[in-house]
Amino acid sequence: MSSQTLSQAAADIESTDDAGNALPHAQTAGRQARPLRFITCGSVDDGKSTLIGRLLWDTKAVKEDQAATLERDSTGKQNELGLPDFALLLDGLQAEREQGITIDVAYRYFATDRRSFIVADTPGHVQYTRNMATGASTADLAVLLVDARAGLLEQTRRHATIAALMGIRQFVLAVNKIDLSGYDEAGFNAIARDFREVALSLGVRQVTAIPVSALRGENIVLRGDEMMPWYDGPTLVEVLEKATQRTGQTTGFRLPVQRVSRPGEGFRGYQGNVAGGSIKPGDSVVVLPSGVEANVKAIVTYDLVRNAAVSGDAITLVLDRPVDVARGDMIAAIDQRPQVGRAFSARLVALSPDGIVPGKRYWLKAGARRQRVSVRPTSALDLQSGKWVDAVTLPVNGIGQAELDFDDDAIFDAYETNRETGAFILIDPDSLNTVAGGMIDKKRSPGERLGSLPDADRATITLPARLIEAFLKTDFAKAHAGEIRVSGPEEA
Ligand SMILES: Nc1nc2c(ncn2[C@@H]2O[C@H](COP(=O)(O)OP(=O)(O)OP(=O)(O)O)[C@@H](O)[C@H]2O)c(=O)[nH]1
Numbered sequence: 001m002s003s004q005t006l007s008q009a010a011a012d013i014e015s016t017d018d019a020g021n022a023l024p025h026a027q028t029a030g031r032q033a034r035p036l037r038f039i040t041c042g043s044v045d046d047g048k049s050t051l052i053g054r055l056l057w058d059t060k061a062v063k064e065d066q067a068a069t070l071e072r073d074s075t076g077k078q079n080e081l082g083l084p085d086f087a088l089l090l091d092g093l094q095a096e097r098e099q100g101i102t103i104d105v106a107y108r109y110f111a112t113d114r115r116s117f118i119v120a121d122t123p124g125h126v127q128y129t130r131n132m133a134t135g136a137s138t139a140d141l142a143v144l145l146v147d148a149r150a151g152l153l154e155q156t157r158r159h160a161t162i163a164a165l166m167g168i169r170q171f172v173l174a175v176n177k178i179d180l181s182g183y184d185e186a187g188f189n190a191i192a193r194d195f196r197e198v199a200l201s202l203g204v205r206q207v208t209a210i211p212v213s214a215l216r217g218e219n220i221v222l223r224g225d226e227m228m229p230w231y232d233g234p235t236l237v238e239v240l241e242k243a244t245q246r247t248g249q250t251t252g253f254r255l256p257v258q259r260v261s262r263p264g265e266g267f268r269g270y271q272g273n274v275a276g277g278s279i280k281p282g283d284s285v286v287v288l289p290s291g292v293e294a295n296v297k298a299i300v301t302y303d304l305v306r307n308a309a310v311s312g313d314a315i316t317l318v319l320d321r322p323v324d325v326a327r328g329d330m331i332a333a334i335d336q337r338p339q340v341g342r343a344f345s346a347r348l349v350a351l352s353p354d355g356i357v358p359g360k361r362y363w364l365k366a367g368a369r370r371q372r373v374s375v376r377p378t379s380a381l382d383l384q385s386g387k388w389v390d391a392v393t394l395p396v397n398g399i400g401q402a403e404l405d406f407d408d409d410a411i412f413d414a415y416e417t418n419r420e421t422g423a424f425i426l427i428d429p430d431s432l433n434t435v436a437g438g439m440i441d442k443k444r445s446p447g448e449r450l451g452s453l454p455d456a457d458r459a460t461i462t463l464p465a466r467l468i469e470a471f472l473k474t475d476f477a478k479a480h481a482g483e484i485r486v487s488g489p490e491e492a
Contacts, residue, residue, distance in 0.1 A: 035109070035116040036243055039135040039168075041159035042145030047176045051145060051214035051236075052108060052121055058221035059110050059237065112221075114241045129162065129397040133349040134437065136166035137423070141243045143172045143236070144195075148181040148211070151191045157198055161381065164202035165347065165399065167246065167416060167439075171199050172239050173209040178228070179216055185230045208239050249311055251418040252336025253277035253285065256367035257329045261316055269300060269316035270325050275367070275420035276413070277333055278310040279317070284334040287325050289409040293334060294319040328369035330411045330421070338413045338421055342406045343444040346424075347415075348377070349399050352435040354428065356394040356402070362435065364404070366424035371410055375426065375436075377402040378449075394436070403444065415439035 042048045106121045120135035136142065142163040146156055160171065173195045175188050192209030199207045210219050211231055218224025221237045234242075254276035261269040279285070283296045298318040299306045309315045317331060325331070332338055350356050356377055364373040380391035380400035394400045404410075415422030426436040 034245065035111075035118045036141065036240060036245060037118045037120065037139045038141040038143055038240065038243075039120045039122055039132070039139045039163065040143045040145065041122060041132060041163065042176075043147075043153055043155045046145040046147050047214045048121070048145055051143075051174060051176065051212070051220065052119055054214045054217050054220045055119070055237070056108065056110050058217055059112050112237060112241060117240060129349070129399065132159065132162055133166055133399065136163045136168055137419070137437070137439075139163075139166070139168055140245045141170040141172065141240070142168045143174055145174045145176050146191060146195075148175045148178045148184070148187060148191070151187075152194050152198065156195070160195075160198055160202060160204075162399065164199075164204050165381070167419070169204055169246070170206040170243055171195075171204055171208075172236065173207065174212050174214075174236060175209060176212050176214050178211040178218070178224075179213040183211070183227050185211075185228075188231075208234065210234070210236055210239070212236060246419075249276040249418045249420065251276040251338065251413050251421065252333030253279045253283070253331075254333075254338065254413070254418065254421050255279075255315070255317060255331040256369070256421065257325055257327055257331060258368045259327060260325060267318070268322070269318050270329075270331060271316045272314070272368070274309050274311050274313045274315060276311055276418050277336070278308060279333075280308040285317075285319070285331050286334045286337060287323055288330045288332060288338065288411050289340050290324065290329070292323050294321050294323050296320070328367075330367075338411050338418075339443040340409050340411050341443045341446075342409060343446050343448065344404045344406075344410065344412060345441045345444055346402055346404055346438045347399065347441060348375075348394060348402050348426070348436045348438045350394040350396050350436050352428065352433050353396050354431075354433075354435060355396050355398060356400070356426075356436055358392050361429070363427040363429050364406075364410075364424050364438075365427060366410075366412070367421070369411070370427075372407050373410075373426070374405045375402050376405075401441070402438075403449070404438075412440040412443070414442055 040048050040052060108119045108121065110117055110119070120139060122132040122135040142160070144156055144159055144163075146152055163171070173192060175191050178184070178188065181187050188209070188211045195209060196207050199205070210233060211224070211228055212219045213224065213227075214220060216224070218227060219231065219235045221235060223235055224231070254274065255270065255272050256275055257270045258272040259270075261267075261271050279296055279299065281296050281298055284293060285296060286293050296317060297320040299309050300316040300318065301309075301314065306315070330338060348356060356375060358376050359374055361372055361374045364371050377391050377394045377400045379388050380394055380398050381387075382389045388401075391398075391400055394402075411421075412424075413421040422440040424438045424440070425434050426438060427433070428435050
């Protein structure tokens with residue numbers, strides 16, 4: 001197939017939505033422009049670096065100078081096949097990682113004739129959970145690697161759980177080093193079956209299992225028919241080319257107001273990036289939290305007046321009547337409003353060594369808005385078993401569910417429906433450190449407590465001694481002394 005027909009085929013795929021319906025032009029253009037984002041996860045030595053290196057190499061994303069360096073650096077390190085060590089392509093990233101950058105996800109860009117991609121390479125260890133969560137929060141798809149000889153590990157389940165929790169609904173299981181298993185078809189089928197069960201339990205139905213040899217480049221970009229005539233499914237790159245992008249937004253129009261522009265008498269515009277849906281002059285909108293309604297008079301960008309704007313556009317919105325709008329307000333579609341309230345439930349990923357202290361008041365930042373919030377964790381994901389357990393605090397790298405209670409009205413969408421207006425960060429008001437990233441689940445009624453999650457095990461989380469000490473000193477811990485169980489202490 002020539003590259004022209006490939007592009008045409010890609011355009012055909014991209015101009016339909018998940019159900020195969022034609023998309024309006026603006027949306028199609030946006031989808032084609034945005035690369036597919038995916039993450040790779042696997043245990044140490046499963047071959048993650050080799051797999052990414054192979055993808056870059058076989059899609060010709062490796063520049064000539066890099067290729068020469070690769071050949072040179074691999075000298076003497078070649079494996080028994082005489083192939084270069086593809087993992088070396090990732091070494092630059094390793095160096096970045098060792099510098100101890102806080103949220104340290106390395107992104108790599110590559111493209112085929114049909115599509116462009118951004119792969120987030122996230123380290124697999126438990127202490128890097130926050131990095132994986134960060135990579136996963138923007139990814140459309142997760143590639144989970146397992147060693148064909150070892151099959152699924154606890155780690156695989158943990159990675160799959162985090163990926164699902166971050167909203168990823170498409171998994172590829174790359175059963176790697178299939179060459180070292182003697183291209184064992186039955187072994188591959190057993191691993192694929194086990195993984196489908198894991199994925200289903202997490203609510204993920206779109207699962208493709210592929211037998212691959214990252215080292216030999218089989219079923220990554222090129223097919224591995226010679227050694228695996230029994231496999232007639234897609235290659236990894238074919239799955240990536242056809243994967244659906246999560247739009248991340250199924251809500252109506254959203255404009256978080258960054259700035260109110262009043263350049264002169266008579267003109268008042270509200271500026272920001274459209275974070276959902278689309279808008280055109282004449283549409284009815286509501287300003288939140290005030291609830292005042294108005295119609296759109298004009299949409300202005302930096303140099304021209306537009307007849308429509310879509311998600312991602314930076315615009316100035318002019319309304320047809322004088323309305324009181326401030327930075328941090330939200331202008332939204334009148335018939336598809338976000339939730340406004342003082343109590344929400346959310347999932348958190350703790351990013352700071354201090355973890356999340358229950359009942360502590362933090363600053364919550366979402367878009368241009370910053371509000372005081374008190375945070376009470378209710379359960380945490382046990383990273384070893386992949387199960388939810390009751391919890392009252394979250395240690396660093398902990399993932400948990402929490403109740404958020406605000407002093408004033410807050411405006412959110414559920415993260416599932418809008419990844420921009422459903423996401424936030426928590427800031428410690430004393431140190432000004434970012435202590436957590438969060439995703440809104442839903443609005444709670446005032447005073448409503450979150451129950452245990454259905455599969456919650458009645459277990460306690462072991463925390464480092466200094467966290468327990470700090471926690472026991474909080475007013476919350478004193479007030480709930482009889483109800484709190486802490487195990488440990490364990491040295492940090
Ligand atoms: N035979 C064979 N060896 C492989 C394959 N994929 C990777 N390897 C080898 O397995 C070893 C580990 O590969 P890496 O790519 O460094 O593994 P990784 O998962 O990135 O490891 P970390 O970066 O340490 O997490 C290397 O010696 C690779 O050459 C494969 O498909 N077949």
